[in-house]
Amino acid sequence: MNAFGAAIAIARKDLRSELRSKEATNAAVSFALVILLILSFAFEPTGEEIHAMAGGLLWIVFAFSGTLILNRTFARELQNDALEALIAAPVPGWALFLGKAASSMVMMLVVELVSLPVFAIFYGVTLVWTLAPVILLGTWALVVVGVSFSALTVNVQLREVMLPLLIYPTLVPALIASMMLTGNLLDGQTFSGDNITWLRLLVGFDIIYTALAVTLIDIVLVG
Amino acid sequence: MREKFIYALGSLGALALVANMYNIFLVLPDEANQGAIYRIIFFHVPAAIIAFTFFFVALICSVAFLAFKSSKADAVAVASTEVGVVFAIVNLVTGSIWGRNIWGIWWTWDYRITSMFVCVLLYLGYLIMRPAITDPTQRGTLSAVLSIFAFCDVPIVWFSIRWWRTQHPGPVLETGGLPHAMAMALLYNFIALLMIGTALVLVRLRSEHVQREIESLRRLALVEA
Numbered sequence: 001m002n003a004f005g006a007a008i009a010i011a012r013k014d015l016r017s018e019l020r021s022k023e024a025t026n027a028a029v030s031f032a033l034v035i036l037l038i039l040s041f042a043f044e045p046t047g048e049e050i051h052a053m054a055g056g057l058l059w060i061v062f063a064f065s066g067t068l069i070l071n072r073t074f075a076r077e078l079q080n081d082a083l084e085a086l087i088a089a090p091v092p093g094w095a096l097f098l099g100k101a102a103s104s105m106v107m108m109l110v111v112e113l114v115s116l117p118v119f120a121i122f123y124g125v126t127l128v129w130t131l132a133p134v135i136l137l138g139t140w141a142l143v144v145v146g147v148s149f150s151a152l153t154v155n156v157q158l159r160e161v162m163l164p165l166l167i168y169p170t171l172v173p174a175l176i177a178s179m180m181l182t183g184n185l186l187d188g189q190t191f192s193g194d195n196i197t198w199l200r201l202l203v204g205f206d207i208i209y210t211a212l213a214v215t216l217i218d219i220v221l222v223g
Numbered sequence: 224m225r226e227k228f229i230y231a232l233g234s235l236g237a238l239a240l241v242a243n244m245y246n247i248f249l250v251l252p253d254e255a256n257q258g259a260i261y262r263i264i265f266f267h268v269p270a271a272i273i274a275f276t277f278f279f280v281a282l283i284c285s286v287a288f289l290a291f292k293s294s295k296a297d298a299v300a301v302a303s304t305e306v307g308v309v310f311a312i313v314n315l316v317t318g319s320i321w322g323r324n325i326w327g328i329w330w331t332w333d334y335r336i337t338s339m340f341v342c343v344l345l346y347l348g349y350l351i352m353r354p355a356i357t358d359p360t361q362r363g364t365l366s367a368v369l370s371i372f373a374f375c376d377v378p379i380v381w382f383s384i385r386w387w388r389t390q391h392p393g394p395v396l397e398t399g400g401l402p403h404a405m406a407m408a409l410l411y412n413f414i415a416l417l418m419i420g421t422a423l424v425l426v427r428l429r430s431e432h433v434q435r436e437i438e439s440l441r442r443l444a445l446v447e448a
Binding site: 216 | 341344364368373
């Protein structure tokens with residue numbers, strides 16, 4: 001089996017186990033709904049200014065509920081010392097990372113697909129198709145940083161506390177870009193002018209952090 | 224010998240700082256538009272550059288640790304990160320005081336200010352994570368990786384005033400927009416603060432070494448017991 005095959009096998013294994021237990025996605029979806037509810041108290045949810053805030057709201061929901069999935073990425077391997085076996089397996093670190101990232105990406109997208117229509121209904125926002133690339137790129141940023149830090153903190157005490165503490169500051173450039181783009185696109189703008197700058201920042205962030213993660217993952221896992 | 228060097232460096236930096244303060248507060252005239260408050264630049268700008276210098280040292284030492292697994296590199300990385308965070312906070316606080324005087328507000332969510340704040344948060348996360356890992360090799364490895372991730376934010380802070388139209392004043396150093404006397408005062412104060420900062424890093428390094436010695440003695444005692 002080549003490395004890409006191994007990556008796919010790891011992703012399929014994770015998705016199958018998630019499909020059977022649904023522990024991470026169930027928690028993340030309900031958490032996303034709870035955040036949507038709580039945010040509605042922070043301001044007038046059907047007011048005029050909602051378009052200006054919609055981008056920010058949506059990404060707060062994605063980022064916060066996403067940590068519940070990303071926290072589990074490597075932690076789920078701790079049972080029965082499966083992580084040791086996974087590291088010892090003849091699979092390059094980057095393939096392991098890509099497999100883990102792919103399965104987390106699918107789970108995140110599922111959560112987002114559920115919360116998007118709910119968000120549109122709750123806040124009276126009309127969704128547009130141009131959002132799709134922004135959501136894909138932004139979610140990949142969340143996943144890359146989240147999976148790397150999930151590997152980083154898997155053996156650390158207070159793992160659940162450490163992960164959010166580390167990933168949100170790191171994610172800030174990607175989150176700002178995604179929020180701005182989402183808000184502008186929901187406001188009826190197209191990919192031009194300032195939006196191109198934001199898109200560049202988002203793509204640049206994805207490329208830099210994917211490269212860093214793929215390079216450093218062996219060191220993180222093996223030491 | 225080493226202790227004497229730290230004391231010498233620290234007192235030299237303190238003396239230079241006193242001389243600079245005399246120059247800054249009593250000799251240099253007020254700035255035409257801003258009045259007396261502009262003097263904060265002599266602390267604000269050096270603090271930022273020194274913070275980035277120490278973060279850069281931490282980055283180099285982190286890479287060195289990953290390459291050679293030398294515990295010395297890890298110790299230098301944590302010492303300079305800690306002092307770097309202090310200087311970054313000095314930078315934020317002085318900037319905030321200046322903003323209150325010139326803009327009338329303590330804080331604004333400007334790209335440069337926000338990115339500097341994010342930088343502080345990232346390195347604070349680094350400092351908070353370290354004690355949570357007990358094994359020294361693992362601690363060094365994971366913090367080194369984290370330091371590399373965190374440093375990605377530094378160029379964003381640096382270039383933010385060029386990439387976006389920000390409320391933060393534009394670059395004055397490279398464009399030569401500063402009168403000679405002020406530029407020199409800035410340089411002297413940078414050197415003085417850098418000396419003090421380096422002395423602080425060396426002090427922190429000593430305490431780190433002592434800490435490690437204690438840890439290894441404790442392990443030894445545990446093995447013999």
